Amino acid sequence: MHASYACRSAEHGMARRQFLGTLAAGTGALAGGGMDLFTRPGITAELQKQQKRMLVFNMHGGLSQLESWDPKPATPTGGPFRAIPTAVPGMHICELLPETAKQMQHLSIVRSINTAEDDHGKGAYMMLHGRRQTPASDFPVLGAVTAKAISPITAALPGHIIVTPGGGGGRSNDASYLGPKYASLSLGGGKPPQNTSRPEDLTEAMDASRNAFRKQLDQQFLSRRRTALTEAYTFSYEQAQQLLAQRDVFDVSKEPEKEFERYGKHDFGRQCLLARRLIENGISFVQVTHSNYDTHNENFNFHIEQLGEFDTPFATLVSDLAERGLLEHTLIVVLSEFGRTPNINPYYGRDHWSRAWSVLMGGTGVQKGAIIGKTNDKGTEVTDRQVDHGHLFHTYLSAVGVNTADSFQIDGRDVPIADPAYQPIHELLA
Amino acid sequence: MNRSQLSAISPTCWGLLPAVLACLLTAGTASAQEPLHQRIDTVLEQSLTGPATTLASETEFVRRITLDLVGTLPTPDETKAFLADADPDKRSKLIERLLADPRFPLHWAEVFDVLLMERRPDQYVPHADWIKYLQASFQQNKPWNALARELFLADGTDPATRPAAKFFLDRNAEPHILTRDVGRIFFGVDLQCAQCHDHPLVDHYLQSDYYGLHAFVNRTVLFHDEPAKLRHLGEKAEGEADYQSVFTKDASRSRPRLIGGLELEEPHFALDDEYIAAPTDKVRPVPKFSRRTLLAKATEGGNAAFDRNIPNRLWANLLGRGLVHPVDWHHPGNPATSPETLDLLTQEFVTSGYNIKALIQQIVLSQAYQRSIDPPADITAKLAIVPAQLPPLDQKIQELEATVTTASDEQTKLYQEMMEARKIFAEPEQAYQKAVQAALALKKPWTDAQAALAKTQGDVTAKQAVIAALTEAAAKAAEAAKLLPNDAEVTQASTTFANKVTSTTTELAALQQTATDQTAAVEAARVKWQEGVTAAEGAYQTYMAATATWETIKPKWHAARVTTLAAASQVEALRSQRDRWQKSIELAQSMDQLAAAQAALPVAQSAMTQAQQAMTEQQSVVTAATNTVNTTTQEVQTAQQQLETAKTELTNRTVVAKPVSDAMADLELALQKLAGDAELTDVQAKLKARFEPLASAIKEAEGVTTTRTAEHQAATSKLQAAEQTLAAATVELTARQQMLAEKTTAVQQSQDQITTTETGMRTAQDQVMKTWEREFVSRVEKPLSPEQLTYSMAVASGMLAAQIAAADAEIEKTVPKASVAEDATKLAAREFQVHQLVRERMRGHVNAFINLYGSGAGQPQDQFFATVDQALFVANGGTVRSWVNPAGNNLATRLNALTEPAAVAEELYVSVFARSARPEEVAHVTDYLAARANERPQAIQELVWAMLSSAEFRFNL
Structure with missing residues (x-):
């Protein structure tokens, strides 16, 4: 900062960088029954407020x-x-x-x-x-x-x-x-955050369109194999879409x-x-x-x-x-x-x-x-x-x-x- | 045996476990001549609780095996060729081809890089050197024990073997990190939590196990070779693995001890004889006896933990889950799902000379490996035999529990004896340590004296050089003085030189004297140091003699522990087997419950229908009764009105008659007073005559009233009767309505019961399916590793083909293909070079994926997680987008060139999913392209992107 301090450890060069799950704190969120959460719509605004x-x-x-x-x-x-x-x-x-x-x-x-x-x-x-x-x-x-x-x-x-x-x-x-x-x-x-802006040549409509196709593929796949892993993976793309919509938060x-x-x-x-x-x-x-x-x-x-x-x-x-x-x-x-x-x-x-x-x-x-x-x-x-x-x-x-x-x-x-x-x-x- | 008993007693060897279990479970008598993969399938089939599912389809197989053996998606050509091949042995032939593929060693080098280094950032050995070393190792199919040995022994000083030192060097030679990671990675035991006390959660991980391993590495140090700007491994000759439990305060010391083994013997050297190179600032310490190299004993065969670690890890890599899982969690409480299978793999691995490639081949040839991810189709038959399984298992478990108790009691007893025995040598040990300290205190004077002497000797040498120079100068000066006898200055100089020679010679003599004195002093100091060493040696002998009892008890205790562990392992394996059967029983029960609930529903429904009918019937009865009441009520009203009318008429007539009647009465009274009065009598007659019709009219009206009253009464009675009938019917209706409500509730309950039991059944089914996946009767989906994901995206998008062509052109400059075309070995070597260069050039891309898809550095890398930033990277990041853009002859270009939507769909699916498109998928693609007819190139890129980001692509099925 502004001072020239006596203590000059290396760390002073920079500042140190060091899911309804609220209720079920500590249980492995992905293991077991948590899976249904992915298929439900997002948590309600009220619950979000109480988070x-x-x-x-x-x-x-x-x-x-x-x-x-x-x-x-x-x-x-x-x-x-x-x-x-x-x-x-x-x-x-x-x-x-x-x-x-x-x-x-x-x-x-x-x-x-x-x-x-x-x-x-x-x-x-x-x-x-x-x-x-x-x-x-x-x-x-x-x-x-x-x-x-x-x-x-x-x-x-x-x-x-x-x-x-x-x-x-x-x-x-x-x-x-x-x-x-x-x-x-x-x-x-x-x-x-990284990769939170769409490339210039990718319109919102194109993005929506390709994601709709991805969802169709995933639905078909999930009808055969639906596990915590496959759910978590497909859900991460939904989260990415939501995050893009909310990127002003940052x-x-x-x-x-x-x-x-x-x-x-x-x-x-x-x-x-x-x-x-x-x-x-x-x-x-x-x-x-x-x-x-x-x-x-x-x-x-x-x-x-x-x-x-x-x-x-x-x-x-x-x-x-x-x-x-x-x-x-x-x-x-x-x-x-x-x-x-x-x-x-x-x-x-x-x-x-x-x-x-x-x-x-x-x-x-x-x-x-x-x-x-x-x-x-x-x-x-x-x-x-x-x-x-x-x-x-x-x-x-x-x-x-x-x-x-x-x-x-x-x-x-x-x-x-x-x-x-x-x-x-x-x-x-x- | 309960936890506290086990943790109170203490040490190691689940080494005997597989053999014992194999006998115990008497699983199959597969012929030894059969190849391993068949024996595996036999054992699995005989010991597991579920029915096996079918084998994966051809398309799934070609994708799976290519990902697993060479780390990438098959190219469209590879997929097409395999699918078109009619050879019934094509699976095993493909396996053979892929094992010989240049990509095989390159992929497995990456697998073992991750396994060994867990994506730690480079410290002292660059990844590029290390990966080349591993690639070469896998190219020559170096046996695992040889590779492990190199990793244990390399100290980094020899450039040829320096990469092998990465395991130790890049962990900064930190002894606790090394203890943890050597235990986890080479022996499959994560002893970290046993550092400060016996493991709080795992009965059989003891602090003594931790320090037994620690003793191999705690003398190893990082040495900085400043001129070479390199770090090497050195090793000190001293430093003990002493420990004390923070809970029990029991203290002890361990010599190097492998997991499951006894403490190893080690030579003793006197304090002055410990080093080949004693440590100084500039000298890398090298002891005469290296504890670290003792680790290599594990590679010599016979250490069960070492021997089964890699078979289990290879199995985990290929089947998505270890037989023991997690793979660094081998202990009796976490038994293998099929101990016999692990035993088979381990035996084969050892007898094959730790041949990684051969074991991989056998594993992938097994049906267990080749199964589909779909659950078994028919499960009822298997469930029917379940209940009979438990009683004999329970019986065995009970018997073995008694054995465990006995064994652990024996172990506890011996542990106490051992701790008692430590007291015997406590004093001699202290005395020895004091003697060592005393001796070391004497070493410094000796080294100081040596340094002083060396300095003096240096001075002597310097002085001698001065004298030599002066003597020469004096001689020359004397010669000059002779030639110039009259030159005073020259004469003077000659004299000066001569004097200087004399004085310097005197100084030299003094120095030499000092050197002589110092030599004596060195010798004196050496003798003292020697005496100290000898004293320490004497103390050591006394100490060693005193440890005899302790040393005798230790193997006994160890043997008792081996027995306990073996028994505990058997019990736990059986319990685990029992739990799995239990899951099947629960499923069978919940299926029965569901069937019962489903059968109960029609009964309840028909009862409800009947009640409904009865209720409806009664409703019409009530309606009829109500009508009657209504009709009758009207009749009563009519009768009432008529009665009222009659009464009024009667009253009217009475009112008219009354004055006449009154007059007649008054007249009667008057006639009594005026008896016989004619006028009166006349009037009386007239009155009578007038009255008579009035009276008869009244009478008539009275008659009518009487009739109307009777009629009214009759109607009223009729109404009462009708009302009673209605009331009774209504009561009956209410009863029947209640009945209907009850029956409706019963139906609802029955339906709820079905829902509940269905949920229960699904949960039980999930559990059983998981159990079966754990038993490898069906497959789990495996997430692609970051490396596999990178290469698969690169292959699918066509980007990698361009990379391979470029690398080939590069190699062509030094090794033209034509020059080696005749020589298969050279050709293979050239192919290897090409793909090695591809991997080198792809490393930047791979690292971008690792940053997002890899677990944290130094953490186990087999955990799956999906994050938003991964999805954003694929969605918006430059890497994947650039691969999806048309370029060269990549996928987008090829698709753009196809006009038929069906052809586009086929090429797309074969390239990205390594399978043909199903008709509905062709339709989807066709629709997509049709909707975007004027943006076709973009639409094609979108399709490719969607497939690359889909779940089907992300997992190895």
């Missing part, structure tokens, strides 16, 4: 908990900023987030996170996978798990989208054993001008607006990355700058989702790979601190205006209800209605949805 969604803000680089959700004003570690009251009586957050403060009645804070991992890559992996990375094992990322667990099998739109400043509309390799169907699609660089420029003014005419504002558009259109999982919080130097100036950019679009988005009734169905998470040291270093910076930091959550499935856990006066240690990435991962998924004690069926094998050694933070769940 759970998750919207994750990844505060890349390590957001300072002290300059955000767990301020410690007037202490040696507290830094120069004040804590301000919020819409929730008794709940204070840092003054750098005045607009967000007005929306806190929708949101809750977990202040007692200790992930014991101060490395950017490893910390980010843990927070987005719910497990520690080990050499021989590879787990699917949160978005892939969410998409697999809650995306309707009939959804034409992809279930897992990462909004990036320069996204190229391609699929990445982050779904591990869940398979590429649930891998993330990067969006936001102005490019639509195009933020279709939003009215005044919305850009409300969200701010910068990358992050546009990304938030695109995120709203995607959530409104029923995408199961959307992740927005805000970069960069790795403030080893000039922590305070950079938090003024970064949070100054974050506050208004984020608060606008929360408020819009609440007003439109979407917050009832959408979980919002603001996470990071770790927090920042209470100790202020000689460069007015804060370094990596994973032992006592915070995550923000709100929306479906979680309490409103709650504070979970506590840190000590200087913010150096958790003093109450210590949790880590494992608990949080269970909590996110539980909030969108997934039974995290269940397993996915992968090729005849049971694979736990989340690390069985953990449970969700029950008292945070609504």
Whole structure:
């Protein structure tokens, strides 16, 4: 970003990229009885509205908990900023987030996170996978798990989208054993997803005509052989047709001008607006990355700058989702790979601190205006209800209605949805 | 035996399973002389629960076998030739031709690339080199054990064998990834979840199995050869596979141990004698004894897990599903659907010298391979014999369960003894480790001293060179001084040189002294290090002596585990067989239920019809009664009116008569007072005379009233009777209506019952069909691999023919066809070159398909998924569209040239579906073209596209 940071790990070069199935979360959607879904018309608008969604803000680089959700004003570690009251009586957050403060009645804070991992890559992996990375094992990322667990099998739109400043509309390799169907699609660089525009010499009528012939062939074939595989394959072309019809969903420029003014005419504002558009259109999982919080130097100036950019679009988005009734169905998470040291270093910076930091959550499935856990006066240690990435991962998924004690069926094998050694933070769940 | 018992006890060998099961199930006594494919069919026929379906049609066969053996759709010419061939042996002849086809090794190289590397991105060995290595291997039909051996042994240093090192190198030599992937890919066991504890879901995957494999690879390291800019494999001489369960806290250590085997013996070398090349920054470590090369033991025959892994995987590749499935999930709880078949395949594979091609040939010759995807036509006969199957199976299962319990108890007991025995050597082991550390601490002074000495020796050499130069210079200067005796400067220089020689020589002496001292120091340090080594060796001997008990118990425990596993495998195989029979029973039951429900319906329907009739009859009774009531009601009304009229008349007449009668009474009273009054008497007479007609009129009216009253009463009674009749009829009607409602409900219920049992029957049928597909009595549809899909689209669209022609022209430059036309071997080699070049040039296209249709890198690649982006790629992407455009003599061009719609349809279907068009399909194509007569070329492209994107094209049937 704008800063020249002391920490120059390779990852700072770019932001990290990391079906009615709602009710039957965790059952292998394609195995067994789910097949009929393909032959039914699309899910009703009402069901689509009730479809759970998750919207994750990844505060890349390590957001300072002290300059955000767990301020410690007037202490040696507290830094120069004040804590301000919020819409929730008794709940204070840092003054750098005045607009967000007005929306806190929708949101809750977990202040007692200790992930014991101060490395950017490893910390980010843990927070987005719910497990520690080990050499021989590879787990699917949160978005892939969410998409697999809650995306309707009939959804034409992809279930897992990462909004990036320069996204190229391609699929990445982050779904591990869940398979590429649930891998993330990067969006936001102005490019639509790949192959979503018809070639110039192919008119809509020609496309419809050839697809009608294809359908005729498929119907004939399916009358002989109708299995989950053949259904899924023929259905993928129907989904493609539907997606082509809805491709404006990915195009933020279709939003009215005044919305850009409300969200701010910068990358992050546009990304938030695109995120709203995607959530409104029923995408199961959307992740927005805000970069960069790795403030080893000039922590305070950079938090003024970064949070100054974050506050208004984020608060606008929360408020819009609440007003439109979407917050009832959408979980919002603001996470990071770790927090920042209470100790202020000689460069007015804060370094990596994973032992006592915070995550923000709100929306479906979680309490409103709650504070979970506590840190000590200087913010150096958790003093109450210590949790880590494992608990949080269970909590996110539980909030969108997934039974995290269940397993996915992968090729005849049971694979736990989340690390069985953990449970969700029950008292945070609504 | 329950799970907790099994996981509490512990280790490996489902090695005996196939043999034991073969005896146990006594399946068939197929003659050993029969070819394998016949024996497979015999075994399958005798042991499976379902009736076999018919063989695939010729068109399905030619498409299937060409896709499976050479990886592409047959060309239109190949299809036509096969269909036209009248030879009854044409299937086996086609198989032979395809096995000899240059595309066979090229396709199977790709299959094994995916199997071994799972589409990992290149790290240190380029895919181009690797695929050539595999292509060459399959071209010479390299036995699997030889190939595996090369993969295990190559270290990347020899350019000739470097590609074989890709398996290890491109996994960064990471020991845990290697443990997992060696286990999965070479032995068919995915032990990943047994890394930290015995497997939570699979009873028989133990942490000790994981570390037994880990011990082969955990000393292997990646070595960076900086000058060559290459990574090689090195191996250290130290590093143990130590482990502790995070659950039970049981800790242990394993020497290298193959799946199902005992720990392997390994030589011991003293600390100072472990390496051929000891590791330094610049030296690739090479130990005297390499654990990794010990992996090659698996390839020497006798390791059941290794031996059956590839037969099962080849079967899975060709039939769409492993006998054991998933293919890396061999364990007793997941038995083969036909253990005898897997056993047959494995035996044949081993006796044939791990001959992949020969095994493929036998598999594809089997009827099991050649079956149709349609379910068996008649299933009732088979279902009839089902119930008799279960009791003997249940009996066997019960007996074997007892055996399993006994065996696992024995295993548990021995495990505890083994753990006890570990305590005996805990101290000596620690002492040995301390001694090793102490010795290693002494090594550094020695190496430091050596380094110091080497430096001094370097200095000495340098100094000697200086002295030599100075001596020469001094001699020359002295000579010059002699020639120029009066030149002071020259004399001075000569002296200077002479002095310099002297002083430098002194310095050299000092250095030499230092070297001597240092040599002594090196020797002293060496002696110390040697003493340390000797001490460590002593400690090692003590340690080894202390492990004797442990070492004695280990094989016993292992043997007990083998017994447990064998018994558990048998039980599970039988249970699985029982489950499959059970599915058939459920189907038979649900078919009976459906039949009963269907039979019940007409009965209910006729009861409903009767009730309907009775109800209708009663309705007319009620109607009649109602009419009567109505008529009678009117009669009553009429009588009522007449009665009223009569009463009125009577009243009127009475009213008229009353004054007269009153007057007569008054007159009577007056006559009593005025007795005899004549006038009065006269009046009385007149009155009487007047009264008499009035009285008789009243009487008459009274008579009428009486009659009318009687009539009214009669009518009223009649009405009451009619009303009673109606009420009774109505009650009866209600009863009959209820009856009808009941019967109607019964019919509805009967119909619902049919629907429910039908659904149940279909579910049961699906289950049975799946079971039968698992037993290979019918075929599953196999999705084309990304490679097969690419080549098939390229063949169908005619794009590949152009590629082949171009490659042929390229090869023609170096190997003219005419030059090798006489020599079949050379000609074949040339053909191979051509197709190899085609594959090389097609790689970019193949990669585009892999990106969308392949599973994630490093994940198993046999999972099917269909995504929107695949469909969008085919629909709108440039690749497929460009192939569909007319070019050269491709399909679109050929179709454009055909005028008859029927000819277009035939060429289209033969080229894309490898079969003829059926009449209705010809009609569809004709209609399509007719509707787009003025856009014919576009319409043709659309047809080609639609067929390429259809389900029939996507799957290998």
